[in-house]
Amino acid sequence: MMVLVTYDVNTVSVTGQKRLRHVAKLCENYGQRVQNSVFECLVDPNQWVQLKNGLVKLIDEEKDSLRFYLLGANWKRRVEHIGTRPGYDPEGSLIV
């Protein structure tokens, strides 16, 4: 299923900047960055649990915001893109 991950990490402090890097790095392991703080992750149920638990451990819940949008299996019809970084197929190769 497709899970959209969006985050705001508070980067005022050096530890915040570190959290931001770690959050992005973890998301990269599971999906495709489509905007600066937005990843589309095509995951199976086990991967979804791992991704979610991993992110929850990384963020500071008092300072950062993490949102997940479960787009399901028929996610393609739910997504529209305009502008730079054109459409790609997470199930295939990245079109740059």
Place this chain on the structure above:
Amino acid sequence: MMVLVTYDVNTVSVTGQKRLRHVAKLCENYGQRVQNSVFECLVDPNQWVQLKNGLVKLIDEEKDSLRFYLLGANWKRRVEHIGTRPGYDPEGSLIV
């Protein structure tokens, strides 16, 4: 229906910073900011057309990225939040 709007506006130039402000302002008219560049907009079909057309006019398609995720009517079960800015009900009052 619920439409999630995410955007990356290139703010290197003054005109880019202006676009960013205008994009955020327009989104505020239709929905609720949940993260810096993420809005959840509960719109009817007419509003959705207005919102989309308005945003397309504002951005620079060669520099900015705009994505829409159509979460449908049963959107609540698709959203999970962790961290700051707790859950709110776009159909009701904002819980701060």
